[in-house]
Amino acid sequence: MPTTWIHPLSAETEEGADVLGGKGHGLVVLRRLGLPVPPGFVIGTGACRAFLRDGRLPDGLGAELAAAVRDLEAATRRRFGGPGRPLAVSVRSGGSVSMPGMMNTLLNVGLTAEAAAGLAAETGDARFALDARLRSLSGFASAVAGVAPEQLDAVVREAAGRAPGGGRRHLAGAIRSVEALIRARAAGPVPGDATRQLELAVGAVFSSWDTPRARTYRELHGIPHDLGTAVTVQAMVFGNRDERSGTGVVFSRDPTTGENVPFGDVLFGRQGEDVVSGRWATRPPAELAGREPAVWAGLVEALDRVEGHYRDACQVEFTFEAGELWLLQVRPGGLSGRAAVRVAVDLADEGLIGRREALLRVSPRQLRQARTPRTETTGTRDLLARGLGACPGVATGRVATTADGAVRMAAGGPVILVRPHTSPLDMHGLAASAGIVTSCGGPASHAAVVARAMGRPAVVGAADLTVDAAAGCVRVGGRTIPEGTLVTVDGTGGEVLAGRPRIVTAPVGPHLDRLLGWADEISGGGPDRGDEERLTAARAVLLNRGGAPPDGRDGHR
Amino acid sequence: MTRTPYPTGDDLLVLHALRCVGSAGPARLSEATGLPGPDVESVLIDLAVAGLTTYSPGDFGGWGLTEAGRAADAERISRELDAAGARTAVTEAYEDFLVLNPELLDLCTAWQLRPAGGVLVPNDHTDPAYDSRVLDGFTDLHRRADVLCADLSAVLLRFRRYRVRLAGALARAGSGAGEYVTDDMESYHIVWFQLHEDLLATLGIPRH
Numbered sequence: 129m130p131t132t133w134i135h136p137l138s139a140e141t142e143e144g145a146d147v148l149g150g151k152g153h154g155l156v157v158l159r160r161l162g163l164p165v166p167p168g169f170v171i172g173t174g175a176c177r178a179f180l181r182d183g184r185l186p187d188g189l190g191a192e193l194a195a196a197v198r199d200l201e202a203a204t205r206r207r208f209g210g211p212g213r214p215l216a217v218s219v220r221s222g223g224s225v226s227m228p229g230m231m232n233t234l235l236n237v238g239l240t241a242e243a244a245a246g247l248a249a250e251t252g253d254a255r256f257a258l259d260a261r262l263r264s265l266s267g268f269a270s271a272v273a274g275v276a277p278e279q280l281d282a283v284v285r286e287a288a289g290r291a292p293g294g295g296r297r298h299l300a301g302a303i304r305s306v307e308a309l310i311r312a313r314a315a316g317p318v319p320g321d322a323t324r325q326l327e328l329a330v331g332a333v334f335s336s337w338d339t340p341r342a343r344t345y346r347e348l349h350g351i352p353h354d355l356g357t358a359v360t361v362q363a364m365v366f367g368n369r370d371e372r373s374g375t376g377v378v379f380s381r382d383p384t385t386g387e388n389v390p391f392g393d394v395l396f397g398r399q400g401e402d403v404v405s406g407r408w409a410t411r412p413p414a415e416l417a418g419r420e421p422a423v424w425a426g427l428v429e430a431l432d433r434v435e436g437h438y439r440d441a442c443q444v445e446f447t448f449e450a451g452e453l454w455l456l457q458v459r460p461g462g463l464s465g466r467a468a469v470r471v472a473v474d475l476a477d478e479g480l481i482g483r484r485e486a487l488l489r490v491s492p493r494q495l496r497q498a499r500t501p502r503t504e505t506t507g508t509r510d511l512l513a514r515g516l517g518a519c520p521g522v523a524t525g526r527v528a529t530t531a532d533g534a535v536r537m538a539a540g541g542p543v544i545l546v547r548p549h550t551s552p553l554d555m556h557g558l559a560a561s562a563g564i565v566t567s568c569g570g571p572a573s574h575a576a577v578v579a580r581a582m583g584r585p586a587v588v589g590a591a592d593l594t595v596d597a598a599a600g601c602v603r604v605g606g607r608t609i610p611e612g613t614l615v616t617v618d619g620t621g622g623e624v625l626a627g628r629p630r631i632v633t634a635p636v637g638p639h640l641d642r643l644l645g646w647a648d649e650i651s652g653g654g655p656d657r658g659d660e661e662r663l664t665a666a667r668a669v670l671l672n673r674g675g676a677p678p679d680g681r682d683g684h685r
Numbered sequence: 686m687t688r689t690p691y692p693t694g695d696d697l698l699v700l701h702a703l704r705c706v707g708s709a710g711p712a713r714l715s716e717a718t719g720l721p722g723p724d725v726e727s728v729l730i731d732l733a734v735a736g737l738t739t740y741s742p743g744d745f746g747g748w749g750l751t752e753a754g755r756a757a758d759a760e761r762i763s764r765e766l767d768a769a770g771a772r773t774a775v776t777e778a779y780e781d782f783l784v785l786n787p788e789l790l791d792l793c794t795a796w797q798l799r800p801a802g803g804v805l806v807p808n809d810h811t812d813p814a815y816d817s818r819v820l821d822g823f824t825d826l827h828r829r830a831d832v833l834c835a836d837l838s839a840v841l842l843r844f845r846r847y848r849v850r851l852a853g854a855l856a857r858a859g860s861g862a863g864e865y866v867t868d869d870m871e872s873y874h875i876v877w878f879q880l881h882e883d884l885l886a887t888l889g890i891p892r893h
Contacts, residue, residue: 276783282890313780340829341788344822348795348815532878535793539868556790556867556874559797582798582806 133175134192136199137168137362147172149358151222154458161433164426166454167203168362169196171330173223176356179334185327193326196361204363209322213250214243216260216364219329221336223357230345231357232271232336234329235399236264236364238322256369258299263399265306265318268325271332273314283309326361333359365454367399367447372420374448375400377572378413380431381441383463383580384517384571384620386470386639390414390431392443393570400447400456403572410570410589426453434458439480440489441471443572464580465497466520466637473639476646483646484670490643492660492667497521497583498640499659503618503629510626512604512615515565515590517622518576523563523585524616524628527609529597531557537612544615546602548595550575558582563617565624567593585619593624690842691769695720697761698843699728700737700750704758705882708741708749716871717879719846762887771840772888778837779884785833786881788826793874795819796866810863820859823866823873827855834880844883850876 135141135148139160145153152170159165171189178186197208206215216239221231239247239261248257262284269275287302311317319325336342337357346353367375376394381387393403393410396419403410416424427446430453434442438460445457463471472486481489500520503509525542528534534545534557542562549568550558558564558578564586566575571588579586594603602609609615609626616625640659647666648655655662693701695718702717703709711729715722729748732738737754741747750758766772796819799808810816830851837844854873857865867874885891 274784276780276786278783279780340825341791344788344791344795344825347818347822349800535867535874535878556793556797559794560867 132192133171133186133189134196135170135172136196137165137170137360141170143172145224146355147174147358149173149222149224149360150226150459151220151457152358152360155360155362155455157437158430158434158455158458161430161437163430163433164452164454166362166365166456167200168217168360169200171359171361173356173358176334176337176358177354179331180338180356185331190327193330194323197323197326200361200363206363208238208326209240210243210246212246214239214246216243216247216264217326217361218364219326219333220360220362221333221357222360223337223355225349225351225355227342227345227349227351230336230339230342232333234264234267234271234332235401236260236267237325237329239264240320240322240325242320243322251369253370255296255299256366258296258303259368260366262299262303262306265303265310268318268328268332269306269310269313271336272318272328273310275309275313280306280309330359330361333357362456365447365449365456367395367449368397369449371397372448372451373397374420375403375446376410376413377403377443377445378427378431379441379443379462379571380435381463381467381471381474383441383443383467384520386441386463386467386474388474390428391571393572400445403570410573420448420451422451423448423453430455434460436480439475441467441475462580463494464520465494465583466500468494469498469643470637470639473643484650486643487647487650487663487666488670490663492664495640495659495663500585500620501631502620503616503623503625504632509629511623512607512609512626513565513587513590513592513624515567515587515622515624516571516576517619518564518571518573518586518588519579519584520620521563521583521585522616522618522620522631524614525562526612527602527615528557528561529595529600529602529611531555531560533557533600533611535560544617546593546595546615547575547597549573550578558584563619564588565590565593565617567591567595579619585617587617587619587622587624590622590624690839690845691765691771693765693841693843695724696728696732697758697765699725700732700754700758701762701843701883701886703738703748703750704755704762704886705879708747710747713870714748716850717846718843719849759886759889763889765841766887769841774836774840775884775887778833779888779890781833782881782884785826785830788822789830789874789877792819792822792826793867795822796863816863820855820866823855823858827851830877847876847880847883851880 135143137155141156148170155165175186175189201208201215204215206213208215216236219234219237244257244261248254266280269280283305284302287305288298291297291301367373374394374396375398378390378392382391390413392413394413395403395410440460442458442460443462444455447454468490472489475481476483476486501522503522525544528537528543528545531554534543537543538560544563545557545561546565549566551574564575564579564584566588567590569588573588576588592604600611614627616629644662647662650669651665653665698718702714706717711722711725714725729738737757738748739751797808799815831848834844834848854865854876865872
């Protein structure tokens with residue numbers, strides 16, 4: 129029987145992002161480029177459409193799933209659900225159009241109690257195996273039983289209170305509590321059979337296409353409701369396996385300045401979601417060069433190849449387990465305005481794109497963003513803290529320490545939201561704020577991503593700051609800064625300053641001058657016009673000639 | 686089984702409203718409790734004599750709780766919950782609320798920012814079609830939120846005010862007063878935030 133629903137993650141798979149989803153298609157591209165991707169397969173969007181239509185997994189999918197899992201067992205020399213060396217899988221959503229944070233993802237699926245015991249025996253690390261089992265159950269609690277993250281956190285915290293120290297007893301207690309929660313909230317317990325777990329997880333991801341949140345998101349972004357999501361199933365790789373493991377996100381070029389150096393976050397001994405949460409202090413990826421030189425070399429090589437393929441700056445999510453590198457996702461673009469100008473000019477100089485394409489790559493909006501002001505670095509300044517500049521620009525406003533507080537205070541003037549870290553639940557506060565500061569997290573944290581998306585000046589990882597939301601203040605050094613105090617965020621220099629320092633407009637960089645020079649050659653106009661006008665005139669000429677706009681490329685958000 | 690919803694006395698009603706609203710004047714507390722303004726003022730003065738509330742003058746002033754007032758509210762509202770036999774019902778409503786909460790936050794964000802060319806830009810409210818799509822989202826969410834508030838009101842009468850206030854904010858927003866989505870002190874977002882705070886305070890759950 130020919131495969132109809134499932135497609136292997138291999139170089140030979142020919143389906144596009146409409147079937148495989150953007151994430152699945154990116155993984156196929158990585159395989160074609162000869163890069164390390166955990167073995168797996170993609171259940172195409174057609175199966176999701178059938179599931180949503182009929183309310184059950186389509187006929188024949190069960191048999192295909194079983195066959196695909198057998199192939200995965202053979203490729204990894206592991207058994208799904210154990211015993212012996214157990215295979216666990218990640219089950220990730222991903223449609224052809226990105227809907228960040230809207231749909232479900234489950235990790236460690238198939239890690240039954242028996243398989244977890246097998247993992248403990250294999251690794252000799254019972255704590256690691258229990259932690260993996262807890263993450264597995266947490267995924268089911270959230271995706272299948274509909275338990276809110278706050279409630280899940282509360283249950284795990286309560287179990288920790290009964291057996292403090294974060295050791296095996298604490299984890300075993302937390303596992304029992306989450307199991308009880310699932311029994312109370314769902315129709316039944318998480319199945320003890322790995323295959324049934326996988327079917328349940330796939331159904332949960334498909335169902336998440338139609339949650340009210342996802343529907344609203346599509347309504348607002350003009351995404352058709354009938355596309356459906358693909359599901360990517362891959363053998364788990366564990367960034368929390370040991371001290372030679374970790375996870376990270378790396379940009380091939382600095383997403384703020386465009387400088388041609390790898391830039392991003394790495395977290396040693398942790399799983400992927402920990403990087404994005406911004407709850408952990410991350411390290412610059414170049415630290416891998418000293419600690420895991422093979423991983424670093426592999427990463428640099430991978431960035432080079434994906435740039436060559438996409439002919440653009442890219443970001444890559446990766447995990448390394450026991451010193452071995454795996455790539456989990458690739459995405460082109462994601463640059464601030466200033467970086468977009470520099471990268472377009474540099475790529476033209478490197479011969480990856482032509483000058484005309486360089487002009488089409490930079491939008492007038494990015495050009496406006498590129499002329500970002502900075503705080504004056506001379507004279508008397510009251511520097512409170514330094515962090516990483518996550519989005520360039522300067523914003524002055526009154527300090528708020530909660531998202532809700534920011535919304536309330538914004539009625540009275542600009543607000544700077546100062547948080548330990550942010551999550552999608554803080555979006556209303558981020559939206560209401562003129563600038564954003566976090567004390568934890570790196571350039572790929574939630575706060576940084578949102579700040580860049582909205583063009584809000586932001587500093588992340590300002591580690592000297594302590595946010596005390598209960599007391600409504602921020603502490604730094606020996607000083608207490610109450611809510612309502614006027615501060616300034618410089619997202620270029622990564623600085624948080626007291627009061628309202630003097631601001632200078634950024635000098636025109638050589639990259640911008642050259643790009644606009646090329647624009648004038650195309651449009652036949654002179655340099656005596658505004659920047660935006662010069663760029664827009666050239667783009668109009670190029671688009672009229674039928675030059676393809678750069679936005680249609682695969683995987684672009 | 687039907688039973689009469691448990692009524693809250695005026696003094697606890699005002700004390701607890703201050704706990705959920707934060708610093709406020711009699712007019713806002715009247716809105717939150719449904720009591721007439723002069724009654725609220727009279728209760729506030731009694732509470733102040735008992736050392737539970739305090740008044741600060743000035744533009745940003747108003748009535749607020751003292752430390753003792755906060756502690757008294759926590760103790761009395763918890764006692765009321767058990768006296769009403771409502772702990773299970775309110776716990777379940779809170780769990781349902783946590784599922785609806787991300788939706789509300791998405792919608793508030795969509796009201797403030799809109800997608801344009803792959804990035805989010807401030808919503809300048811010049812596109813009625815977009816704004817009405819967002820308001821449709823609020824209407825859909827409100828149908829489910831109202832069921833939740835009705836369940837709460839069936840055990841504790843004081844939660845009925847949230848039905849009235851949320852429906853009022855939505856109706857005003859729908860008839861052109863856009864500030865009743867996120868900006869006004871009686872906007873949908875602010876009333877929702879107070880409901881969240883109320884559920885946490887009632888169940889004795891600390892924020893974060």
